[in-house]
Amino acid sequence: MTHEPRNRRLLSRRGVVAAGLSALPVLALPATPRAQTASGGGLGTAAAPVEIRMIANEAFANQWQANMVPEFNKSFPHVRVKIDGVPYPELLAKSLLDSTGANPTYDIIVADDPWVPQLAQAGALLDLKADAKAWTAPDFDWEDFNAAPLAASAWRGKQYGVPLRSNMxxxxxxxxxxxxxxxxxxxxxxxxxxxxxxxxxxxxxxxxxxxxxxxxxxxxxxxxxxxxxxxxxxxxxxxxxxxxxxxxxxxxxxxxxxxxxxxxxxxxxxxxxxxxxxxxxxxxxxxxxxxxxxxxxxxxxxxxxxxxxxxxxxxxxxxxxxxxxxxxxxxxxRGIWNGTVAKKSAHPQAAWALLQWLSSKQGELWHANVLGAFPARKSTLATPPESAWLVPVYAALQQAYDAADAGQMxxxxxxxxxxxxxxxxxxxxxxxxxxxxxxxxxxxxxxxxxxxxx
Amino acid sequence: MASPTPRHPKARSRRVVRLTDLAGRWGFMSPAAVLLVATLAYPIFYTIRISFSELDLSTFSPGEWVGWDNYIDVLRDDRFWNALRVTGVYLALALPLQMVLGFGIAFLVNAEWRGRGAVRALFLIPMVVAPIVAGGVWRMMLDPLWGLANALIGLVGLGPIDWLGDPAWAMATIVIVDTWRWTPFVTLIATAALLALPGDVFEAAEIDGANWWTKFWFITLPLLVPVIAATFIVRWLGAVKMFDIALAATNGGPGRATNVINLFIYEEAFRSLNFAGAAAMAVIVLVGTMLLTAVFLRGSRMLEERH
Known part of the structure; x- marks a missing residue:
């Protein structure tokens, strides 16, 4: 064995290590903003359905795709929804990377409790009470949400999301x-x-x-x-x-x-x-x-x-x-999964329609009774659940929401x-x-x- | 006016042949060279660029140039120095252990005995187990409440040991799991090296009346020095970037006891989203690794020359 070939091999190995250590910047891609569809992209028609994509935690993404999307399509038949489940440790980085790119894939980002300020600061999210006001159903009752879970998607006076799966x-x-x-x-x-x-x-x-x-x-x-x-x-x-x-x-x-x-x-x-x-x-x-x-x-x-x-x-x-x-x-x-709409989405109206439906009084009740998701609305928590085991859970949740709000927990x-x-x-x-x-x-x-x- | 000296046609022809040959070689090499530059040099230079910038999360690209600020912040962070210290302890324990065990097992496996082939094949299993899976399985086996490890050492009156909750034992756990995983790799190389040793030298030594120890000390070991040195450097480069086993088995804890440098860089980048600081750390570690590798290469060359 001579020195030279071995050194070459080792240098190559060293290069592999170097690439591994420096892999993180590969994720950084140049980004140019994509013009947001001023009309909101509509809700589709039978001839021209709208397709939206959601990035969510893999823990519940499949359940939503299999059960929630068909239920949503009963009310919005021309909005096709594709949900990508991502492991929790990678979800924030992927959401940020995608939403700040030139042509983001996702219209809806399901963000964990502490992530909304990070996504909002990066300019990735739509302010739902201002930017999506025109597409908000008149009977969508913001006041019915408990203050603590709703605050999970608010930052600096703007409301970037709605609680979809509440946890305490x-x-x-x-x-x-x-x-x-x-x-x-x-x-x-x-x-x-x-x-x-x-x-x-x-x-x-x-x-x-x-x-x-x-x-x-x-x-x-x-x-x-x-x-x-x-x-x-x-x-x-x-x-x-x-x-x-x-x-x-x-x-x-x-x-x-x-x-x-x-x-x-x-x-x-x-x-x-x-x-x-x-x-x-x-x-x-x-x-x-x-x-x-x-x-x-x-x-x-x-x-x-x-x-x-x-x-x-x-x-x-x-x-x-x-x-x-x-x-x-x-x-x-508090630990709330929030539904947010990507600012660069080509179909923000359809994306917001899905989030509104799922967090509405009717949608949340369905979500809680059929999929066992914990609700954030006072009205849902006050409605006797279909499953008996949820009765003590709802009582504990309401106590926890009140305590969290009072103590900023x-x-x-x-x-x-x-x-x-x-x-x-x-x-x-x-x-x-x-x-x-x-x-x-x-x-x-x-x-x-x-x-x-x- | 002197006229230019006419060149010999044969010399010109040789030049053309050389140039054509060179062009042909580069023609074949250039796709690989471009690929290497794209996959190795570009990420490295991009990391260096980020390490001198404030990463703009709204565009996910380097923003304002901040000079050495990120490096100064990193060097002032005691967590960074702790991670380097933890990595040093891990390397100092794991590498010698793996080298000694790997070559020791190779000597045993190299002897003639029944079932040697099966044992060799079994040795490869830890290498193909995903590190995250290995870390998780070991975590279960070492749990003081449900794990197998404490039950077994309890049979001989030892323990119970808090493998993952005690800082010293947690480091030992990481070393054990890493050694379980990588010793077979060293064994594999050592076995191949032993089989390639020249038989005539040993026959000559036997004729001269050399015993087992003499043959080992004066023939086998000197002949294996280049392989031992090369294996050490390859393992060093692999071990220095280890983080997956620590992530799965202890998540860097308890406290900071097993927070190796690459786990710390990963956490800073992808959990704390401090990409610029993480890039600065990656550059420091890269430079340190290159320097130490150069020292090891020089050391191995000296050893080879000595033997």
Whole structure:
């Protein structure tokens, strides 16, 4: 073997690494704005139907394509809808990339709660109350939406979307494990003090073999951008805030430190290895009857309490309510999927027609009853649902919406929301793993977020 | 006035042949060269351009020129230095382990025994498993509540170990998963190298009465030095860009314990949408990787010359 050929091969290998490291800018393409169809593109005719495309989370895109689109077409037969499901981690980057390109593919972007400011700042979204006013049905009732979910798609006084799938961070309870521990089933009035006093009793040996086999809690503890939402819910319930009115960090306070310490202290009553637990692990533990409570997104209720294919629990043994009450409010955190119309869409009228239909009183009721999606409208929540299991869910949702609105229990309304969340995930995880104290972690997070110019 | 010296027709003919040959070679090479420039050079230069700009999200293209600001921000960010430190620890643990295990297993596999072919084939399985899948499966196996790993070490009275929740064990987990995945690659190369060693040298040594250790130390190892060096560099280049296993197994946690540099760059770019800062980091890492690779190449050349 000589030096030269080997070096050539290695240089080529090095080039491959270089290309990999620098792959991200390949995504950047020159963009020129496409003229928006002034008429809105119409709603199509039998001879010339309109086609619109939607980008959405793969978790529900197929369900919508198979069930929602045919239902929509009963009212709008000449609007063809194609929905592309994209994995969550790639959805924001793909949505931004597409909507800022010269010829965007998508007319509708289904954006997660914190993404609307980022998309709006990039000029990607239509202001529905102004730009789409002419295509808005006279009976479309904006006032009927609960304030918290509607605010998820508002930014700087403009309304860029409507809530399509609402979700709130709630407390799931296993009534059987409470009973075995000799404790009353929790109510929405349960306080953090009471909850923490009960927690040691919920760590128990349920089958009498001398080994602990059930624990009080499992939730997000791992390094994840959603883990800080638990801490923030505790902070907000005690009257604290993430940011002040000038978007400066407001969490590095005794209330903030105490809230993070409470989150860390929950680990004492969680299953072994819970430091690395997040969405999947806490769900698995709760569904197998190993934890008495779980702080989790309400949307998992059906698969956790009703569907025997995915849970060992029965509907009557699972409770759902807001998280414990702090010194000011019950705890919760908002997570809304918003339907938005791309500013460069060639068919904004048809795109808005679909979003209006799905978020209208009639459409939302259908969506909730048939597909089990959580509603945002007061009228839907006040209507008895067709499925009995939804009754306690609706009650918990309404409590959570009210608490979220009163305590501003959501992620930062800023184009840099995800960057803030990433810093919080980093620092809270350092505290959780014992690398830093709660106070040091929050001081470090406040310093980093303060430099971000939100 | 002196008239120009007439050139010899044969010399002219040779020049024409040379030029035609050169044109022919470049003609064949140019499509590949253009492709290489497009796929390698362009992304690199674009990354460098973004790293000196403020990325305009409304057009997704470099906007205002900001000079060294992005680099200064990155160098002031303790998370960047932590990610470099974590990557260094991971490389220092994983690479020697994989090299020793890979060549060690190759020696064992190279010996004559029944079922050697089947074992060789089995070794290839980890290499073809997608890293995200590997990370996820290991995550399940190492979970203290449901995982197989703690149950097994519990049989001999060890543990339980919080593989993913304890910072030190989380790094060990990443090294174990990466080693499980890449040791077969080293073994494969080492096996081929061992089979290619000249038999006559060993026969001569045996005639001279050399024992196993003497043959290994004075013949096998020196002859393998170029292969060991090349394999190390190839693995180094692969390991330095690792992030998928960390993403799937620990997501960089607990804390920042396994947040390797490429995972951090990925998070900054695609989660925090800080593309300019991520580009600056990518350029720093690229330059660092190139420099270290050059050092390793020089080192391997020196070793080859010495042996």
């Amino acid at each position: 961070l709630l407390m799931f309870t296993n009534k059987t494990l409470y009973k075995k521990a000799g404790l009353p089933a929790p109510t929405p009035k349960l306080t953090w003090t009471e909850y923490l006093a009960q927690a040691p009793k919920l760590v128990q040996d349920t089958n009498g073999d001398g080994k602990v086999d059930a624990w009080a809690i499992d939730t997000y503890f791992t390094r994840d951008s959603l883990t800080p939402t638990i801490w923030q819910a505790i902070l907000n319930s005690n009257g604290g805030a993430l940011l002040d009115k000038d978007n400066k960090p407001a969490f590095n306070t005794p209330t903030g430190v105490a809230a993070l310490q409470t989150h860390i202290d929950l680990l004492k009553y969680a299953p072994p290895g819970a430091k690395s637990h997040g969405f999947n692990e806490s769900l698995q533990a709760f569904r197998q009857g190993q934890t008495a409570t779980m702080f989790m997104w309400g949307s998992v209720f059906k698969a956790t309490a009703v569907d025997p294919k995915t849970t060992t629990l029965k509907p009557d043994e699972v409770g759902i309510q807001v998280m414990p009450v702090g010194s000011k409010l019950p705890g919760t955190h 959501w992620r930062p309304r800023s184009p840099k929301s995800d960057a803030v969340q990433q810093v919080l995930a980093d620092e809270t995880s350092r505290a959780m793993s014992g690398e830093a104290s709660a106070a040091d972690a929050l001081a470090s997070a406040a310093q980093k977020i303060g430099r971000m110019r939100l």
